Amino acid sequence: MAPQFSLRGLFSHAAEFLSQVPISPSSGSTSLTPYKPLTSAPSCPIDGPTSCVSTPEDGASCCFVAPSGRMLLTQFWDQQVHAGGSERDWTVHGLWPDLCDGSYKAFCGMTPHFNNITEILVDQGHEDLVKQMNRYWVAA
Numbered sequence: 001m002a003p004q005f006s007l008r009g010l011f012s013h014a015a016e017f018l019s020q021v022p023i024s025p026s027s028g029s030t031s032l033t034p035y036k037p038l039t040s041a042p043s044c045p046i047d048g049p050t051s052c053v054s055t056p057e058d059g060a061s062c063c064f065v066a067p068s069g070r071m072l073l074t075q076f077w078d079q080q081v082h083a084g085g086s087e088r089d090w091t092v093h094g095l096w097p098d099l100c101d102g103s104y105k106a107f108c109g110m111t112p113h114f115n116n117i118t119e120i121l122v123d124q125g126h127e128d129l130v131k132q133m134n135r136y137w138v139a140a
Contacts, residue, residue, distance in 0.1 A: 073092065073095055074092070074093040074094050074095075074096055089136065118130055118133075
């Protein structure tokens, strides 16, 4: 059986990750304490920088996402309930690559390009996903 993925699980993992990022730089502390969730995985310091430069000095920093810089998780909470949703619903607006200079790339590559995503998902037995998409990602 294939592993099951859910938005709740995704946000739970995102919340765990984001809880490791300081809101403000720590004062008076110059030593870095690495956060190592897995012993063999690279990790960034728990009190690492809250901003970045456009290129890392060593070119391989785990705190740098090439060719961008950082990934920004963006959420929107609308003032009014969206069509099909409820007052308790919210969605992720996007995971944006930030170039660390105040700019970001506006578009991903346009290939491959599919016009029939709903049909493809239904043909693969993902009717529940289509139902969720129709509720939360309502086309304007």
